[in-house]
Amino acid sequence: MADPLMSLRDLRVEFDTRHGRVTALSGISLDVMPGETLGIVGESGCGKSITALAMMGLVPNPPGHVTGGQILFQGEDITRAKPRRLRRLRGREIAMIFQEPMTSLNPVFTVGDQIAEAILLHQDVSRAQAEKQVVDLLATVGIPEPARRAKAYPHELSGGMRQRVMIAMAISCRPKLLIADEPTTALDVTVQAQIFDLMRDIQREFGVAIVLITHDMGAIAEMTDRVAVMYAGRIIEQGTSDQILDNPLHPYTRGLIGCIPVLGREAGDAASLPPLAEIPGIVPPLHLLGDGCAFAERCALADDYCRAVRPPLEEKGHPVACHHAGQGVPA
Amino acid sequence: MAAPDPIVPQTGSKQPGAAPPPATPGRSNEASSPMREAWGQFLKNRPAVFGLALLAVIVGLVLYGHFIFDADPYDIVWMPLTPPGEEEGIWLGTDFLGRDMFTGLMKGGAPTLAVGLSAALITVVIGITMGSLAGFFGGWLDDLLMRLTEFFQVLPALLFAMVLVTLFSPSLWTIAFAIGIVSWPQTARLTRAEFLRIRELEYVTAARSIGAGNGRIIWRVILPNALPPLIVSATLTIGVAILFEAGLSFLGLGDPNTMSWGLMIGQNRNYLLDAWWPVTLPGLAIFLTVFAVSLVGDGLNDAFNPKLRSR
């Protein structure tokens, strides 16, 4: 097996809040292989966005602190890297696209200027060469009339077009790793489908590894090779996408899959569909986490042991952190 | 992002008839209104609390001081322009007529504060009325009211106030009215902006959907939510109005029959080169009052700003 492109080793991130210091990520370990797509899935507040920011070396400080573990990119620990080195890595080796493409683009410059700026920052090319690259990139991400659109301002483009511009900017320096934090949440379904197709094409063409942060199990199925399920700052289940979707072992994963209304022709034409599976309650606030399993309060299988002792991530077919893994009604 | 929400536990879904689960122990279930939270935040702000305490002392002395030091501020008690501390019982010296400065400061504060408060009240009443009507109804009414607001905004404030005071008798009420007339456009614009913002929020549509009329929506729904910046602005207007009154009095346009801090400065300014105290002391009183009001206003501003609250 090849060496991982990026690996998190027992990563710990803490945040200062008005409730004191809380642990946002407690001991996250995962590998991203070259050219694969890794999904990170969970509800809001589970720590998936912090994980993405940590991979970029962008944990906001203050109030955030990386207090333990390593973030290895091609063997180099970026938690120890100098700011200058980090800036070189960002954009050139690791790039990121965000949920809201409108706020990630500067409204007072044309999109062409912004992409050219990113190219000039990292590559030793002339302004004219950079501008030619911009047009090529916009064509690559499927923007019609790229030469004309390069002169457009962000507000003149639709949401889908803006996300394409963000992707063009992200791949401008041929990064090895692309982190996509809920890239299609703000978009319509037909546009989401276009963006997903574009991301797959980009991956095939450039061999870039993608980390896809999402709350949508459908996106996981369609886009990813492997999945890590996060809950309250920990990975609670990890495996190939088929393992997770077909044979989920953690009650939380089962809930996440069972609570989605199944779509379309697959559902048949039942007169009335059965009620959805529910996960009662909400993700507990980080400052109220106890010693036991963080999911126990919402879990139908939880007993006193669960509430007292936190289950470790153990190999039970695939890694899962649950004392009752695989028990109960499968999703 | 990672900052957890201050949320009470969700009860989860239940079948009909199921008993509600008991409250999870250890989590607050106490009601806390946005206003009460802002007050708690205000109390954590040391300069603001200092300002409030200073203001309380000033107001207390001005309103109740004469119960302790009962004297007539117009009485000539000693030689004119006696420096502070030279004569026993005349701690702060005398003015150009030989009147006691200390008594003057005590008695002169009430009219000064009254002008400030009345002017702020006039400002708020006119400003909120104009702003809320313009912002809520929009259209031609908005156009009309905003042109009117602009007209008053471009009036040279001091000049206009001077004309008003000259035309009518220079009483405290004329002065307060003159200040109010030239300061309301700012409040009106602020109110209108808040109404325009809040008008689009779903809870306003929600109120309409349950049959609330325009009056109820303006007064009960939008205005309470628009108040925080208006309170801050009204507080700061008090300070501005006090300075304005002092300015008018200094120019000799104050009410000559009512002892006020501004009047004291205005009457004594010709003797400034011979005696610093008859001008400086009321100036200091005005400065401290405006300073205290500003601290309170800034504190309110921070307390109402939710972005600062989580720190």
Added chain:
Amino acid sequence: MNDAPLMSVRGLTVDFPLGRGGLFGKPQMLRAVRGVDFDLAPGRTLGLVGESGSGKTTTAMAAIRLAPASGGQVMFDGADLMALTPGQMRQHRRHLQVIFQDPYSSLNPRDRVGAIVREPLDLMDVGDPAGRAVRVEELFTLVGLRRDQMALFPHQFSGGQRQRISIARALATNPRLIVCDEPVSALDVAIQAQILNLLRRLQGEFGLSYLFISHDLGVVQFICDDIAVMYLGEIVEMADRPTLFSRPRHPYTAVLLEAAPSLARRKSQGYRRQGIVKGDPPSPLNLPPGCAFASRCPQAQDRCRAEKPALRDTGAGKVACHFPL
């Protein structure tokens, strides 16, 4: 649909002013809803589905006069809502309630949640004060909240709980129709399921009718009996649930179904999406003469670009397409 409809909408049209061209210019109008017809049967759920800009929310809000309509007729309970005076309309509101999309902006932050749920009872003058208090307690239990939470303020609740408060407020006056404007799209998936199950349970218990607005076909399939698909201010296809999902007739419906993510479409099995639509919808200010979808439609022919298709009966539903699938 065998019963007489509870609400019947005909030719509903909504225009938005777009600001003026210069000081004395004529205000430009954007036609957001262009002649929409639909019927909603008692006790059933009609879904309005579409992407942003399709006019689905505007259609529903105009139908219950929370947005101004510029034309059309809305029959509800024997009365034409468009013809009522504002006072009469306010009286009708007790039968027509709304659940909004954003649980964070749909509750007045200055009011206690008990007062929020009680407000419609006060405004409509339902019962006596003691009876209203009892009713509010009932409603809290009904939507899965605790009575001791009535004195709290909205910001002390999570998104899912706020949506429950919204539901309790909507139920307060025993309405017959509730407009649900994307009621779960702002919630986490796990919470979505809680709210959707609750809405379905309440419908069964009280025989409510829902006009359900959503962009999420999975959600629509779970909760709706009949579905109207909207594109650029018009209904392009309308059918009952099994028909629409098993045999979409309009190419746009087919594209929507194809685009929606689903657990069965696996990267591991080399899933590639068929018939993906290209580009963005045309500007509603400058619509083509023919079918509005023609510019993106994989099946479009010359006739589609020249001649606008009408909404026709197909036996199992209605479709506005010259060449239905």
